Amino acid sequence: MSAPPRIPIVPAPTDEASDIPTEAGQVPIHMTPQTIKVACSNCNLRELCMPVGLTDDQIKRIDNVVAIRRKIKRGSTLFRNGEPFTSLFAIRTGFFKTCVATEDGRDQVTGFQMAGEIIGLDGIVNDHHTCDAVALEDAEVCVMPFDRIEDISREVNALQHHVHKIMSREIVREHGVMLLLGSMRAEERLAAFLLNLVQRLHARGFSQSELVLRMTREEIGSYLGLKLETVSRTFSKFVDDGIVEVKQRHVRILSPEALKRIVNNQQACH
Amino acid sequence: MSAPPRIPIVPAPTDEASDIPTEAGQVPIHMTPQTIKVACSNCNLRELCMPVGLTDDQIKRIDNVVAIRRKIKRGSTLFRNGEPFTSLFAIRTGFFKTCVATEDGRDQVTGFQMAGEIIGLDGIVNDHHTCDAVALEDAEVCVMPFDRIEDISREVNALQHHVHKIMSREIVREHGVMLLLGSMRAEERLAAFLLNLVQRLHARGFSQSELVLRMTREEIGSYLGLKLETVSRTFSKFVDDGIVEVKQRHVRILSPEALKRIVNNQQACH
DNA sequence: CGACACCTTGAAGAGGTTCAAGAAATGTGG
DNA sequence: CCACATTTCTTGAACCTCTTCAAGGTGTCG
Helix, strand or coil: CCCCCCCCCCCCCCCCCCCCCCCCCCCECCCCCCCCCCCHHHCCCHHHHCCCCCCHHHHHHHHHHCCEEEEECCCCEEECCCCECCEEEEEEECCEEEEEECCCCCEEEEEEECCCCEECHHHCCCCECCCEEEECCCEEEEEEEHHHHHHHHHHCHHHHHHHHHHHHHHHHHHHHHHHHHHHCCHHHHHHHHHHHHHHHHHHCCECCCEEECCCCHHHHHHHHCCCHHHHHHHHHHHHHCCCEEEECCEEEECCHHHHHHHHCCCCCCC | CCCCCCCCCCCCCCCCCCCCCCCCCCCECCCCCCCCCCCHHHCCCHHHHCCCCCCHHHHHHHHHHCCEEEEECCCCEEECCCCECCEEEEEEECEEEEEEECCCCCEEEEEEEECCCEECHHHCCCCECCCEEEECCCEEEEEEEHHHHHHHHHHCHHHHHHHHHHHHHHHHHHHHHHHHHHHCCHHHHHHHHHHHHHHHHHHCCECCCEEECCCCHHHHHHHHCCCHHHHHHHHHHHHHCCCEEEECCEEEECCHHHHHHHHCCCCCCC
16 A cells, blocks of 8 residues: 555644644654644644645634643543534644444454544534544643534635545545555554554654554554554564564664565565 | 444335436335436435435535536446546446555455445545546446535535535444454454445345345455455355355345344354 | 553464365357 | 357365464553
8 A cells, every 4th residue: 555645744843833742752853842822823733734825814713713622631532432523623742542342342443643633523424423532642632613613614715625635534544444454464564554653753753763652562453453462473573574673662663665565565675 | 333324214215206227136125217317406316415404596506516427337437546536426326346456456445335325535635536436337426526516515504514424424434344354254244244235225225135246256355355265155154054045146135133143243043 | 569551472273365176157259 | 049258156175374372571650
């Protein structure tokens, strides 16, 4: 699947523009002071959540929609399957997983979400959520009441189209996951997973080669359709092959090319 | 995953209202004459594609959007990966598959679509399609230029919300597929697949127990993350267990309860 | 420091794949 | 309309990947 960029690559934040705390434990390219502003107009993640090229007046209108913030402690849920749907959430800081469950107790992680990504889209169709969103670290989200989004979408064409693009992007992302789950073997799945994660982190100004996993082996396994032991063994194999260094949740990618070759099913002559 | 209804169940079309040809080879509950009308206002699939409760004026506006029709021969594509995106398509008659591919030649069926369902949503995010849509039988679609949909969405709130719901429904559907691919075994996958298909056909006025598969074992396998031999063997096992009758692509479900038990991972005491 | 969650590794086993052959259905051209 | 080529489907046997079960190690937090 060649891990196409899911998220437009925003310019790495410059020092003065950065008002977002770095992801705890990640490897920042540069240090940023922590300042919390309440408006999209001052948010350096705006390029990720919001359309570009808005007029000042349009941005102000959108500012009013997302005035509310919410903090979520690590391990607690932002929303749960069955709960009424009212809002979308833009992740400001922190890291989430979303998962669906069957009656007989199995569950499946459907995605991992980080700063600048939107969650809650599943709730629109039936006015209630159909999955759980769990914070994997202390997090903060911007609450965007969906009826307000619809109101403003009618007036601001760029926002309307942006909402459509966000939903379409999620559909395309899930196509990629289906390809992964339906036709890749364990090594290919884990390689694709690592490349995708590091690419998204890099788009947010973090290192291209180092990352800190926010999730357990079991959660990775659930997402990739593998058992946690298989994830662990596959990590070990990558280490043996000199492709990555792994120390618990700290991962350094030594050869992204080797990972890409694995995903593309080529001979592993790293 | 309990196969939640993906598509709202519309009342089985009455004889006088039915202007849609039956799916060739399916098992209709009643016969319908074939008449082709050009407007949503006369289409008995409207409840599937379009919001309900519109005023006459609003329906007329929407009629103008979808004035164009297109016929697709069995085996040919409605759109292809990489082609520019301009329109969504509402399936009027026929049956489609959508599939994504990797550079190294593997591909993955991401869904099967039937009358009343919308395809093309993947193209919105990057203005070009990211999958192929192939007609599995001669088909006809309503072409809905997306910029026109966005225009009218701004004026007709119900249409705006409907578009959002369609995209959200697709996201939720794909969550279900991820659950299937990530955590179910072959028998569970095929059982879930059959129940989902027959449920959607039944919502369109076809039999609850008989269906004609429009796709090959290989395509079923690709969708379910299995090889065609495994699909074939699993069908044979279901036949041995008296759960279904299979004659090539004709399937009769003898015990939907047994299929449900299999999906829910319960003991198979049919 | 001890309890707990998380991770690693080994060995045995199961489920699904691969390879192969043949049968049944479908389509094509004469 | 029939004969032949092609596609699709079924079934068997060997194999392989991933899972299961088990044990022990590592890290973390009260």
